[in-house]
Amino acid sequence: ADNELLEERTMALASWCSGFLAGLGSSGKDLTQALSEEANEALRDFHEISKAVVADTRETEEEETAFVELVEYLRVAVLMIQEDMRAPDAQDQVH
Numbered sequence: 437a438d439n440e441l442l443e444e445r446t447m448a449l450a451s452w453c454s455g456f457l458a459g460l461g462s463s464g465k466d467l468t469q470a471l472s473e474e475a476n477e478a479l480r481d482f483h484e485i486s487k488a489v490v491a492d493t494r495e496t497e498e499e500e501t502a503f504v505e506l507v508e509y510l511r512v513a514v515l516m517i518q519e520d521m522r523a524p525d526a527q528d529q530v531h
Contacts, residue, residue: 442499443490449507454486456514471520478513485510 440448457479460467468476485506 441493442495442503443493445503446488446490449503449510450486450488453482453510457482457486460517467521471517475513475517475520478517481513482510 438445460479467479471479
């Protein structure tokens with residue numbers, strides 16, 4: 437929740453990234469070839485975020501803005517990964 441301490445939200449985000457990667461890894465597929473370079477880069481970012489350690493507990497407006505931007509980046513990255521993994525369906529047109 438937005439009213440939680442930034443430290444707690446950061447650690448929760450790190451755990452979420454770890455769980456997301458574990459879920460993808462449990463598919464048993466090598467996704468690196470199925471995903472675009474941008475999606476693979478995002479997965480590397482997810483890995484780095486999953487290792488987050490909060491060293492400074494100051495909550496400034498700058499840090500809050502950075503956290504919000506990071507969450508938005510992850511949201512868009514998840515959509516990109518989902519689209520890369522999605523198989524074409526009957527409604528997709530191939531030109």
